[in-house]
Amino acid sequence: MEPIIQEIEVKSILTKSNLPVSDYSVNPYVGCTHNCRYCYASFMKRFTGHPEPWGTFLDVKYWPEICRPERYAGKELFIGSVTDPYLPQEETFGRTRALLEQLVGSGARISIATKSDLVLRDLELIKTFPDARVSWSVNTLDEIFKNDMDNAVSIERRLAAMKTFHDAGVRTTCFVSPIFPGITDVKAIIDRVKGQCNLIWLENLNLRGNYKTVIMNYIQEKYPQLLPLYQEIYHEGNRTYWELLDGELKRYAAEIGLDYVTNDDSMKRSFDAPPVIVNYFYHEQIKKSARKDRDSRA
């Protein structure tokens, strides 16, 4: 089904952020046609005025030219906190490209989060930003599971894009998120990406809000053997699975010579250093920031 697309005007495109990793969040679109079943940003729907389900609509933002972009010099801009800036529609509307063109030469430090390889189009532009970082979400190497979960490009295309950026000297992150208990093979993903990224973020699957039922039903249908585990974690609040996984990954990181930490210090490390593995939990902060993003809309 084709998404419902409308073009909207907003007062500004940069929103002060509460995220620990950025000063501003930037979302060139409202909505996200990747339509991940576990979308942490789907709570945004109630602020959009759209009656349609999340994932089936997209508002394309137009904003006044960013004035005095140099005032963002040294500031951290997180592009894509509640949408993907490289949705297929970006090919037509080019709003992320327009954003980068307005900021180029400003000295802003950008961080882009995507599940797409369309970002390759902007590689040369992104390279001009100081300490630019691009992250791809990869929570499986199984394309069947991936296809069950989202409409974005294949895992192989994401990994190929990550490698191209890394080879071009841009810092890359593999965002292993969300980790599905019993399904996401974290070690296999680490093995696959450790030569082409600077940071490996690990984030566990949180099941809150509307998508809890969607995911539990999916597990019941496709992975019934895992249902007792999911019930234990998501109905009874048992954290043993995560504690064991944490210990196992710590030992694995030591075995393969990677640092395993809780605070991201990757920017302090040289580009050529092995990637650092970080446990990273920030759903709540994203929600707060997204609320502010909503308030900036016209």
Ligand code: SF4
């Ligand atoms: S890419 Fe991110 S914002 Fe888009 S649907 Fe998936 S989880 Fe939601």
